[in-house]
Amino acid sequence: MSRAKLEALLAPYPWAMRERVLSYVSSVDESLPSIFSEAGVRYDRTLGDLTAFVVGVRKLWSLIDGQYAVLRHSLDLISEQGVAAVRFGASVYSRDNMAFREVQELRDSLRIILAQQELLDLMYLDLPEIVRLLSDGR
Amino acid sequence: MDVERVTEALRGFGEEHRQVLTEFPRRETQLLELVAMTLAAIHYERQGYAISPRNLEAAGTFRMKLGSSGDPRNFSWWSVTRDGVGFEIHANLPVFSFYGADNGVYVVDISIVRSDALRHLRRIDARRVALPNGELLTFAEVKKLVIYPMLLAQFLGIVHELLPRFLYGRRPRRFQDDGHFDPALMSIAYLQGVSRGIVRAYPERGFRVKILPGCDYQISRLRDDPGAPSPLGRGAVEGLAT
Numbered sequence: 001m002s003r004a005k006l007e008a009l010l011a012p013y014p015w016a017m018r019e020r021v022l023s024y025v026s027s028v029d030e031s032l033p034s035i036f037s038e039a040g041v042r043y044d045r046t047l048g049d050l051t052a053f054v055v056g057v058r059k060l061w062s063l064i065d066g067q068y069a070v071l072r073h074s075l076d077l078i079s080e081q082g083v084a085a086v087r088f089g090a091s092v093y094s095r096d097n098m099a100f101r102e103v104q105e106l107r108d109s110l111r112i113i114l115a116q117q118e119l120l121d122l123m124y125l126d127l128p129e130i131v132r133l134l135s136d137g138r
Numbered sequence: 139m140d141v142e143r144v145t146e147a148l149r150g151f152g153e154e155h156r157q158v159l160t161e162f163p164r165r166e167t168q169l170l171e172l173v174a175m176t177l178a179a180i181h182y183e184r185q186g187y188a189i190s191p192r193n194l195e196a197a198g199t200f201r202m203k204l205g206s207s208g209d210p211r212n213f214s215w216w217s218v219t220r221d222g223v224g225f226e227i228h229a230n231l232p233v234f235s236f237y238g239a240d241n242g243v244y245v246v247d248i249s250i251v252r253s254d255a256l257r258h259l260r261r262i263d264a265r266r267v268a269l270p271n272g273e274l275l276t277f278a279e280v281k282k283l284v285i286y287p288m289l290l291a292q293f294l295g296i297v298h299e300l301l302p303r304f305l306y307g308r309r310p311r312r313f314q315d316d317g318h319f320d321p322a323l324m325s326i327a328y329l330q331g332v333s334r335g336i337v338r339a340y341p342e343r344g345f346r347v348k349i350l351p352g353c354d355y356q357i358s359r360l361r362d363d364p365g366a367p368s369p370l371g372r373g374a375v376e377g378l379a380t
Contacts, residue, residue, distance in 0.1 A: 057144065063162070070354045071172070073361040074357055077361050078200065081190060086202060089204060091165075110151060113148065117143065
């Protein structure tokens, strides 16, 4: 059930992102019984489905947040050495240009949505912790 | 949690930002190269080297070389110097194989080479040049893939072709004193379970290579802690903690 929801959710996203999220969820799906065991929660298919859904959302967040963090932190580190911007072919990134702001705004917008949906704290938890929280009725 | 509501909200987000999201895969490849280059440069900075960008474009723009095309002399690189000793860090530099007689050329994601090495570039054909193998000191490959056994095997194959002494011999003299890192495989993904055992056995097999999963996390760590040691530093084969 949640897998179908996840696929519907991902429909507008680029193929590469969809595949990354869905293949990650598939790999987690296979390990759910052991993750439940580690969490100390009795395995249940419905809760497993919900966990897989949250894990998919978490993967989506980590892709978008990770890209922003890598760009920001790399630019911070090399700016200390006198590099103001980095060019890859026609793409240029600097801390104050449009390309950087796009990545930042994308991440900030997603963060707001996750907060509105009361999911943001789940994005920073490991898998057994997610299972435990969902099992407690989140 | 209301799955229906979350689905609608995140689907709406995807539709609203479709234009920017389309850039995601291309940007990911670019940033992967940036992470590897930055980690290599900061590695030498944390070893006490002065690092400085060279061959910048106007206004301090670092021009990264992407892929195999283009003359390496037209792109930016890092100079690292300490106590009168210097090296250079280049991206996507074509390098001749160690064997040499086959004219094999491998484009290395990040290569550490001797100072002024680009003066020794040799022509492969009318459009391409490559660096003689003796100019290459060490290198790093970077991937976005989970580090599965086959990725490790592929990486060892590259080490075998370029710097086989790191598999079958000793490190070059002064290699460790100069603060170099062993040939490294970096990934933004994790080290898969079976791979952990394989990597753990590398020291007893005499393989001097570095496996570094979670390299995006390492960038954040280095940025947040100016005193943090380089994850490429001594301790050689590990990366198992991340």
